[in-house]
Amino acid sequence: MVSVSEAATGMGGNWHVRKVRIGEVEFPYHYGVDCTDRILGELADLGADRFIVVTDDTVLALHGERILPGLRALAPVEVLSQQPGEHMKSLSQLSDYVERALGAHATRSTVVIAFGGGVPGNLAGLLSALIFRGVRLVHIPTTTVAAMDSVLSLKQAINSSLGKNHIGTYYSPEAVYTDIRMLTTLPERELRSGLCEAAKNCLAIAPDALPGLRKVLANGGLNTPDSLLWLLDESIRAKTMVTAQDTREQRAALVLEYGHTTGHAVELADQRLRGSEGLSHGEAIAFGMIVAARISHARGWMSRECVIQHEEIVAALGAPQRLPGKMTVDDVLSVVRDDNKRGYLPAEPDSIPYVLLKGLGDLAGTENLPLVQVKLAEIRDALEGLNRDNAWGS
Ligand SMILES: NC(=O)c1ccc[n+]([C@@H]2O[C@H](COP(=O)([O-])OP(=O)(O)OC[C@H]3O[C@@H](n4cnc5c(N)ncnc54)[C@H](O)[C@@H]3O)[C@@H](O)[C@H]2O)c1
Incomplete structure (x- = not known):
């Protein structure tokens, strides 16, 4: 993995860019604290004719205003949102979203934005892989699970009636953008959910990070930008x-x-x-x-x-x-x-x-x-x- 970090000024935090390589695929992972304006600047460079934003109602209510007005200034935006939950990861939901994206006149120049946790992330991944056999996908993860785990994978899947993630494919994003500030609104339970995956990486892949993990856990205050930045760095490294x-x-x-x-x-x-x-x-x-x-x-x-x-x-x-x-x-x-x-x-x-x-x-x-x-x-x-x-x- 190649990793480049560049300091950004005037945003109350650093703007990091790491190149993530998964097999032959490579994409940039940008992250920082209070960096939504910078994210919108990067999205402008995509030259999208339309954005299809896949999200859930909670994320929309909490953080929609950070992203949507800026996006609408760039191109028309179609928002596909639902009550949050694993129930979204179904074939019927995916089918509905495909029809709605096409009904909103998506073209090959359209960009699908996964805005939220791993659930909208997986749905958006499949949606972008299917429309016209593949349009561009960008992740803006807002949960620790998504930011530290699912966006570092090309796996995109929904559930069958028999089990989890039985229906899916592999699909690569153009880029990932995480504003750590958005993670700080996560309820304790969701915050810890992503930390469990980070802990898995420490136990199974990178035990040298265990002392750091113990320190973060002992300090409490898991949702501080510093703790979240450490966890994100370590997760990218281990995964x-x-x-x-x-x-x-x-x-x-x-x-x-x-x-x-x-x-x-x-x-x-x-x-x-x-x-x-x-x-x-x-x-x-x-x-x-x-x-x-x-x-x-x-x-x-x-x-x-x-x-x-x-x-x-x-x-x-x-x-x-x-x-x-x-x-x-x-x-x-x-x-x-x-x-x-x-x-x-x-x-x-x-x-x-x-x-x-x-x-x-x-x-x-x-x-x-x-x-x-x-x-x-x-x-x-x-x-x-x-x-x-x-x-x-x-
Ligand atoms: N390889 C992969 O693709 C991969 C890896 C790990 C997990 N996953 C999948 O990801 C899913 C779990 O992801 P998840 O835990 O992010 O679930 P999720 O997307 O359902 O999000 C969990 C909850 O957090 C809320 N939320 C999201 N962002 C928030 C924010 N910033 N502040 C407050 N609340 C917020 C959501 O509304 C939801 O209620 C599972 O379906 C799992 O299979 C996929």
Whole structure:
């Protein structure tokens, strides 16, 4: 990855530009604090004939005024917005947005702007990939999950009725622009959700960043621009370490799926039980990491100390350490069976491919395919153990 940071004056913060390379694809990631005017200046250079802004009603209410008047001065703007939530990531919603974008006279010179969290980001990604077989996409992420995780991936996906992210493609943005100031309005829960992914990167890819993460967590004040800038820098570094040679995240970058197999299943099962009151994506992934740590320990791979480190970080992030609410182990297992990593390894009965660590930053499997088959019974044992025991470190 090439990284260039340039100081910007008069904006109350620095304007950073890093080139993100994912396989053969490269795009600039611009970020700073209070830099919306600069972002609008960059968007003007795109020469768009129209902007299609995919967002949600919360983001629109909180931050729409920062962006929309300036955008309208550049070109006509069509805003596609919905009540926020994972429900947006459906085929019917995507189909509606495609029709509305075309109905608003989108052309090949149109730019789709993903303005919001990972949900509008994924929808906008698919929308831009589909219209005329591909129009330009720009991300303006407003959640920690989006800014520190999803925009650093080319994966664009929506959900099927069977599971998360089952329908999608790979699509590259022209550029990413983050104004850290917009992240500071996130509720604590959403803020922490992105931090869970940052923690995943530290545990699985860049354990040298763990002392820094602990410091940020111990300081509280997670939504200060300084903490968020540190986390964004570290996330770009860790994530591009594994995606630089793996555009499709189907080889070395599968490490990014750490915590995701059981995490996704818990997230989906909780949505079915509690709707939008359920766990956030990041909380579910954090929980999935301690399940993975317990499975690895039960195999005689991961040390008890390393499991305890997982638990301490997950606890500091405010994520659960046992199944939430009324969710049962069977609720989780019934979803885990449909995990989207099936097929990477030769099928084995009652098993699914799983990312496991043997220690911090030490992957099981091979460097090019960091997956091992895990039996559903092992996941059951780990979940039942977590529901039964206190955290080992407490
Ligand atoms: N590779 C990838 O593409 C990738 C990676 C990680 C996550 N994801 C996807 O991203 C989604 C989760 O992303 P998310 O957590 O950003 O969800 P989200 O987009 O639903 O945002 C979460 C909530 O935060 C609100 N919000 C957004 N910005 C805000 C702000 N600045 N201030 C206050 N509230 C704000 C939203 O309205 C929403 O209620 C999942 O669907 C996941 O699958 C994709």
